[in-house]
Amino acid sequence: MSFKDKIVNEKLPQHIAIIMDGNGRWAKKNGKERYEGHYQGVETVHKIVEASAELGVKFLTLYAFSTENWHRPKEEVDALMHLFVETIEQELPTLNKNGIRLRAIGDIASMPQQNIDNLNETMAKTEHNNKMDLVLALSYSGRWEIMDAVKKILKDQQTNPISAGEITEELFSSYLNTAGIPDPELLIRTSGELRISNYLLWQIAYTELYITPKLWPEFDKEDLYEAIVDFQNRERRFGMTSDQIKR
Ligand code: IPE
Ligand code: IPE
Ligand code: MG
Numbered sequence: 001m002s003f004k005d006k007i008v009n010e011k012l013p014q015h016i017a018i019i020m021d022g023n024g025r026w027a028k029k030n031g032k033e034r035y036e037g038h039y040q041g042v043e044t045v046h047k048i049v050e051a052s053a054e055l056g057v058k059f060l061t062l063y064a065f066s067t068e069n070w071h072r073p074k075e076e077v078d079a080l081m082h083l084f085v086e087t088i089e090q091e092l093p094t095l096n097k098n099g100i101r102l103r104a105i106g107d108i109a110s111m112p113q114q115n116i117d118n119l120n121e122t123m124a125k126t127e128h129n130n131k132m133d134l135v136l137a138l139s140y141s142g143r144w145e146i147m148d149a150v151k152k153i154l155k156d157q158q159t160n161p162i163s164a165g166e167i168t169e170e171l172f173s174s175y176l177n178t179a180g181i182p183d184p185e186l187l188i189r190t191s192g193e194l195r196i197s198n199y200l201l202w203q204i205a206y207t208e209l210y211i212t213p214k215l216w217p218e219f220d221k222e223d224l225y226e227a228i229v230d231f232q233n234r235e236r237r238f239g240m241t242s243d244q245i246k247r
Pocket of ligand 3: 021022023
C-alpha cells in the first residue's frame with residue numbers, strides 16, 4: 001500500500017518547505033561529478049513539484065541556493081546558475097499545465113542578470129496560475145531576510161513613522177520576502193543533516209521537522225507521501241498541553 005492512500009486530505013499541510021540536500025554526496029557515491037548530482041536533483045524537483053500540486057498543497061518552498069553557497073568553488077556556482085535558467089525554462093509548460101505560480105525569495109538582485117531576467121519572465125508567465133505557489137529560495141538566507149526586513153522598516157519610517165508599540169509579528173512578517181505566505185507546517189530535509197542551514201528562520205518557529213537520510217536525487221514521491229503521513233500523526237501543541245489540544 002502506498003503512503004499516498006494514508007494521507008488525510010483534510011489534514012494536508014498547506015505549505016511544505018524543503019531543504020534539498022545531498023546532490024554532491026549522491027554524485028560521489030555514483031562516481032560522478034558534483035554538477036551531475038545537481039542535474040539529477042532537478043529530476044527530483046520535477047517529481048516533487050508535480051506530486052505536491054497533485055495532492056493539493058498550496059505552497060511549496062524549495063531551498064535551491066543559500067547566501068552561504070556563494071562561497072563554493074566558482075565552477076560549481078556557475079554550473080548551478082546555468083542549471084537554474086535551463087530548468088526554469090524547461091519547466092514552464094509543466095508549471096502552466098498544473099496551475100503553478102512561480103515565486104522567488106532571497107537576494108535575487110545579487111544573481112547574474114540572466115537569472116534575474118529568466119525569473120522575472122517565468123514569474124510573469126505563471127502569475128495567473130492559482131493551484132499552487134512554487135517558491136524558490138535563491139541566494140536566500142533567513143538572517144539576510146530578517147535584516148532586509150529591518151532595513152525596509154527603517155526606510156519606511158522616514159515617510160510613514162510608526163511607534164515601537166505598532167511593531168507586531170504581523171507587521172514584521174509583512175516586511176519579509178514571504179509576506180502573504182502562511183508559515184510552513186512541515187519542513188523536510190534530505191541527506192540526514194540535523195541542521196537548518198539558515199533557512200526560513202522566522203517562519204519555522206512552530207514547523208514540524210522531518211529529516212530523512214535519503215539524498216535529494218534519491219528522494220521520490222513515495223518519500224514525500226511518507227513525510228506527510230508522519231506529519232499527520234504528530235500532535236502539534238503550540239506550547240499548550242495535550243488535553244487542551246484534544247478538547
Ligand atoms: C544540495 O546539495 C544543493 C545545493 C546546496 C545547491 P549539496 O550540493 O549541498 O550536496 P552535498 O551536501 O555536498 O552532498
Ligand atoms: C543548504 O544546504 C542549502 C541548500 C539546500 C540550498 P548546504 O549543503 O548548503 O548546507 P550545509 O552547508 O551542509 O549546512
Ligand atoms: Mg549540502
